[in-house]
Amino acid sequence: MLHLSEFVIRGRVWKFGDSVDTNIIAPLHVMRKGEIEEIARHTMAAVRPEFPEQVRPGDIIVAGANFGCGSHREEANLVLEKVGIRAIVAESVARIFLRTSTNLAFPTLVAPGVSSLVEDQEELEIDYPKGKIRNLRSGRELPLPKYAPSIEQIFEAGGILTLLKERCIREGLI
Amino acid sequence: MGRTIAEKVLSKKSVEQREVNAGDYVGVKIDGLMLNVTTSQVNDKAIEAGLPGGLPRLWDTERVYMMTEHHQPPQSELQARRNKIARDLAARLGVKYFHDAEPGVCHQMMCDYGYVRPGEVIVGPDSHCTLYGALNAAGAGIAEPDAAYAAVFGELWLRVPDSLKVSIEGELPNSYPVAKDVVLYLAGKYGDDMAQYLAIEYKGPAVREMDMAGRMCLADHGVELGAKFALFEADEKTLAYVRKRTDKSFEAVSPDPDAHYSREITVDLEEVGIRVAKPHTFDNVVPIEEVAGKRIDQALIGSCANGRLEDIEVAARILRGRKVAKGVRLIISPASYNVYLQCLEAGLVEPLVRSGAQFLEPGCGVCTARLAYMADGEVSITCTTRNYRGRKGSPKAEIYLAGPATVAASAVTGVITDPREMLNAASK
Numbered sequence: 001m002l003h004l005s006e007f008v009i010r011g012r013v014w015k016f017g018d019s020v021d022t023n024i025i026a027p028l029h030v031m032r033k034g035e036i037e038e039i040a041r042h043t044m045a046a047v048r049p050e051f052p053e054q055v056r057p058g059d060i061i062v063a064g065a066n067f068g069c070g071s072h073r074e075e076a077n078l079v080l081e082k083v084g085i086r087a088i089v090a091e092s093v094a095r096i097f098l099r100t101s102t103n104l105a106f107p108t109l110v111a112p113g114v115s116s117l118v119e120d121q122e123e124l125e126i127d128y129p130k131g132k133i134r135n136l137r138s139g140r141e142l143p144l145p146k147y148a149p150s151i152e153q154i155f156e157a158g159g160i161l162t163l164l165k166e167r168c169i170r171e172g173l174i
Numbered sequence: 175m176g177r178t179i180a181e182k183v184l185s186k187k188s189v190e191q192r193e194v195n196a197g198d199y200v201g202v203k204i205d206g207l208m209l210n211v212t213t214s215q216v217n218d219k220a221i222e223a224g225l226p227g228g229l230p231r232l233w234d235t236e237r238v239y240m241m242t243e244h245h246q247p248p249q250s251e252l253q254a255r256r257n258k259i260a261r262d263l264a265a266r267l268g269v270k271y272f273h274d275a276e277p278g279v280c281h282q283m284m285c286d287y288g289y290v291r292p293g294e295v296i297v298g299p300d301s302h303c304t305l306y307g308a309l310n311a312a313g314a315g316i317a318e319p320d321a322a323y324a325a326v327f328g329e330l331w332l333r334v335p336d337s338l339k340v341s342i343e344g345e346l347p348n349s350y351p352v353a354k355d356v357v358l359y360l361a362g363k364y365g366d367d368m369a370q371y372l373a374i375e376y377k378g379p380a381v382r383e384m385d386m387a388g389r390m391c392l393a394d395h396g397v398e399l400g401a402k403f404a405l406f407e408a409d410e411k412t413l414a415y416v417r418k419r420t421d422k423s424f425e426a427v428s429p430d431p432d433a434h435y436s437r438e439i440t441v442d443l444e445e446v447g448i449r450v451a452k453p454h455t456f457d458n459v460v461p462i463e464e465v466a467g468k469r470i471d472q473a474l475i476g477s478c479a480n481g482r483l484e485d486i487e488v489a490a491r492i493l494r495g496r497k498v499a500k501g502v503r504l505i506i507s508p509a510s511y512n513v514y515l516q517c518l519e520a521g522l523v524e525p526l527v528r529s530g531a532q533f534l535e536p537g538c539g540v541c542t543a544r545l546a547y548m549a550d551g552e553v554s555i556t557c558t559t560r561n562y563r564g565r566k567g568s569p570k571a572e573i574y575l576a577g578p579a580t581v582a583a584s585a586v587t588g589v590i591t592d593p594r595e596m597l598n599a600a601s602k
Contacts, residue, residue, distance in 0.1 A: 100317040161223035
């Protein structure tokens with residue numbers, strides 16, 4: 001389980017522009033078979049054909065404004081975790097994508113200025129407890145705004161599905 | 175200080191029955207849960223959570239609306255399988271409002287059947303739940319894990335949004351629906367994240383004049399501007415629309431006169447004209463003059479954005495006595511079976527088919543990569559919801575977004591065309 005209070009990572013950056021929509025992340029025409037592995041073979045390929053082949057566990061996505069806009073599509077959240085992305089840091093994130101990340105306890109972070117902090121393939125450090133992100137090559141850093149306390153609690157619980165199960169047990173539904 | 179519609183609705187529906195303000199996080203009791211194409215996946219989430227067999231119950235069978243819509247009729251074995259799971263679930267959980275063998279767009283069906291009432295909070299696993307704001311309901315898209323929690327407990331966490339007031343002034347054109355041009359104008363001028371995390375409140379003299387179809391188009395597209403809700407006040411048109419469809423009680427919510435808005439924008443319809451979004455983002459918008467003459471292969475009318483009677487009527491008016499250009503596919507998909515029936519009763523379907531239009535069953539296929547695929551280099555103009563790269567198959571296809579009149583006029587000429595001249599000719 002991910003604990004935000006200990007969430008400090010370093011990873012290679014894949015940098016994207018503004019308005020990367022959920023159909024780029026999880027293209028509908030490959031979702032037909034319903035298999036996340038199939039989506040993983042095509043994720044982000046419409047804008048970065050090499051991404052599905054070259055992405056490695058531990059990598060970080062840095063994006064411009066409105067990341068994850070478009071259709072609600074849980075697969076878009078799931079597939080990036082599946083291919084090994086550890087965190088997303090964007091100028092801004094579309095509301096449903098951000099909400100779903102929270103409910104899945106996957107760190108999608110909003111840090112204005114991040115696009116000019118790092119270049120593609122550079123190393124970024126995310127230090128959630130200290131509230132900082134840092135370009136490891138240049139040493140430059142930016143503040144990383146934290147989630148609201150009630151959102152941090154969803155992360156600490158392990159996501160909404162854990163909360164669902166716990167409440168079902170508490171209320172005698174299972 | 176006064177409160178916005180969002181603040182008042184979420185205060186009224188807060189689990190703790192407390193007054194909440196923009197920026198607060200609050201547990202909310204929902205009035206409605208829409209379960210659509212992804213119903214089986216919602217149940218899968220409950221299984222993944224460790225609940226044997228999935229959802230153990232629905233918190234209130236009067237408040238859950240289930241439909242197989244997108245996947246009706248099924249276009250693959252997977253879809254058929256998921257529909258079957260939805261059918262079994264509906265029986266097991268005692269779903270009272272279940273639309274199975276009925277194609278359509280879930281949001282239009284929700285309105286058609288009177289499931290959306292003023293002052294309510296309604297969520298569902300689809301981004302265009304913002305449409306319910308046209309009926310003064312706070313509608314927002316969520317995802318399947320959220321929907322599983324909401325289905326069992328009827329509650330959700332929400333952040334109370336700040337509100338953006340958009341006043342629309344000026345005279346509505348009398349010959350064509352202008353809502354799409356308005357929302358494209360807004361996106362072009364202020365960006366596709368202009369309302370990120372915000373509730374939009376649409377107001378002004380032109381909004382009062384606008385029909386429900388136009389308001390639904392604006393509210394639906396709230397999500398394309400990033401909004402959580404896209405709200406209208408309930409007026410006599412709203413009440414007439416809702417009362418015709420339900421005898422359930424409801425309480426409309428108006429903002430206080432001194433409500434605080436984080437931003438206020440005024441749109442003058444004089445300035446809007448006819449707008450087109452070029453590929454591949456919603457805010458890549460230009461006046462029609464800049465793209466007129468661009469060759470097209472496909473023209474689409476339908477979806478929760480512009481698949482209502484008023485949208486198909488203007489297409490029929492433009493195509494009266496004309497033909498679809500040779501080699502162009504004009505494809506029309508009414509937003510629901512009810513809308514389809516309205517079109518049939520109004521005598522719109524036969525002349526459109528004679529002009530060369532193809533009718534698809536009502537539903538979401540016209541708007542996504544389900545039907546009417548495009549190949550590399552093909553160009554489409556559409557009044558559906560989105561023009562993102564690859565939305566209709568090939569990432570090398572181009573999708574232009576415009577209002578239904580522009581789409582119909584372009585289908586006639588085979589190039590992107592300002593519809594106003596044809597509309598003037600049609601009215602003579």
